[in-house]
Amino acid sequence: MTKVGRFRAVAFAAAAGVVALSGEAFAAQCGNGPGGFEAWKQAFSQEAKGRGVGAAGISALQGTHYNSATIGADRGQHGFRLSLDQFMAKRGGNVIASRGRALKQSNAGLFASIQQRTGVPAGPLIAIWGFETGFGAVKGNQHALSAVATLAYDCRRSAYFTDQLLAALTLIDKGLMSANERGSMHGEIGQTQFLPKNILQYGGGANLDTPSGALNATATFLKAHGWTPGAGYQPGEPNFSVLQAWNAASVYQQAIAMVGAKIDGGGR
Numbered sequence: 001m002t003k004v005g006r007f008r009a010v011a012f013a014a015a016a017g018v019v020a021l022s023g024e025a026f027a028a029q030c031g032n033g034p035g036g037f038e039a040w041k042q043a044f045s046q047e048a049k050g051r052g053v054g055a056a057g058i059s060a061l062q063g064t065h066y067n068s069a070t071i072g073a074d075r076g077q078h079g080f081r082l083s084l085d086q087f088m089a090k091r092g093g094n095v096i097a098s099r100g101r102a103l104k105q106s107n108a109g110l111f112a113s114i115q116q117r118t119g120v121p122a123g124p125l126i127a128i129w130g131f132e133t134g135f136g137a138v139k140g141n142q143h144a145l146s147a148v149a150t151l152a153y154d155c156r157r158s159a160y161f162t163d164q165l166l167a168a169l170t171l172i173d174k175g176l177m178s179a180n181e182r183g184s185m186h187g188e189i190g191q192t193q194f195l196p197k198n199i200l201q202y203g204g205g206a207n208l209d210t211p212s213g214a215l216n217a218t219a220t221f222l223k224a225h226g227w228t229p230g231a232g233y234q235p236g237e238p239n240f241s242v243l244q245a246w247n248a249a250s251v252y253q254q255a256i257a258m259v260g261a262k263i264d265g266g267g268r
Contacts, residue, residue: 030155034066040153048169057169060179064146071154073185087251088258096130097262103135104263110212118219119229123264124243125215125222127256132193136211139191140184144168144177148187148196167196176203192218222246233257 028043029036045058053061082090104111104122111122133139148168151161164187171177177196183189189199190208194217199208202221206213225245233239234257243253 028153030153030158032155034068037066037150037153041149044152044165048166051166053166053169054173056175056179057173060145060172061149061165061169063179064149065143066153067142067146067150070142070147070150070185070187074151074154074156082251084251084254084258087255091131091255092134093131093255093259094262096127097259099135100126100130100259100263107211110215114216114219115229117216118223118227120219120222120227121260121264123260123262124233124239124256125218125260126263127259128192128218128246129211129215130259131252131255132188133191136191136209136214139182139193139209140188141182142185142187144181144183144187144189145172145179147183147185151186164196167200171196171199176205190214190217194221233260 028040028047031037031040041061041064045061048061049058088094100123103126111125114125115121129135145165145168148161148165152158152165154161168177168187172179177189177199181189184193186195188195191211191214192208194203194208194214198221199217202224203213203217204220206217208214208217222239222242222245225242226239227242228238231238233243235254240253240257243256246256247253
């Protein structure tokens with residue numbers, strides 16, 4: 001998040017309860033280009049008010065714009081079509097593993113406390129951290145709310161990103177996210193790139209722009225999706241399915257498992 005919009009500790013169970021998100025159709029009509037975005041935004045604002053979104057969230061939504069760069073990125077995720085070797089080479093997997101081993105050693109206390117709390121070892125967490133943002137170096141500079149609103153309007157995945165947009169507006173209402181938050185092309189935020197709904201569910205009030213906040217939230221996500229302490233996370237092992245929950249691309253899952261094993265020295 002931006003310095004202005006730091007996450008603060010709140011009752012996240014209550015926040016998540018505000019956003020009873022899935023399964024209900026919205027009357028606002030999706031579209032496949034910028035022409036209908038402003039009309040959609042007005043219709044969606046009325047519906048969001050009916051869902052309990054307050055003045056701050058509605059005002060933030062009114063300030064969004066159609067983000068063509070987000071649509072371009074959503075249509076062109078070619079990196080996930082690479083082989084594992086190609087993906088590792090393109091994304092610097094060996095560099096992430098090498099730096100990850102050093103980070104595991106220099107932050108041993110942090111990773112020990114995370115593993116004690118969640119059962120998730122350092123390797124996959126560090127691999128995710130490295131692949132997502134280069135250990136915090138590249139977190140994106142898009143207007144995050146506009147990116148999420150654009151994808152909620154766009155017909156390709158409107159239902160999924162409608163949930164994300166309602167979560168983002170809830171975060172803004174509660175002062176947990178700035179209306180001008182900067183993030184990645186799909187509106188992901190922080191050092192391990194959380195979408196708004198995951199921030200509500202797993203962020204725990206932490207500042208996701210810090211390694212500690214982001215890594216703890218990531219481990220909480222993995223634990224909530226069934227991480228088994230002490231079990232392996234390589235393909236065919238129990239925790240590999242949890243990595244699948246983090247990202248749907250099989251090459252990305254395999255890369256996390258491979259780099260995590262290099263960092264952990266085994267893959268458990």
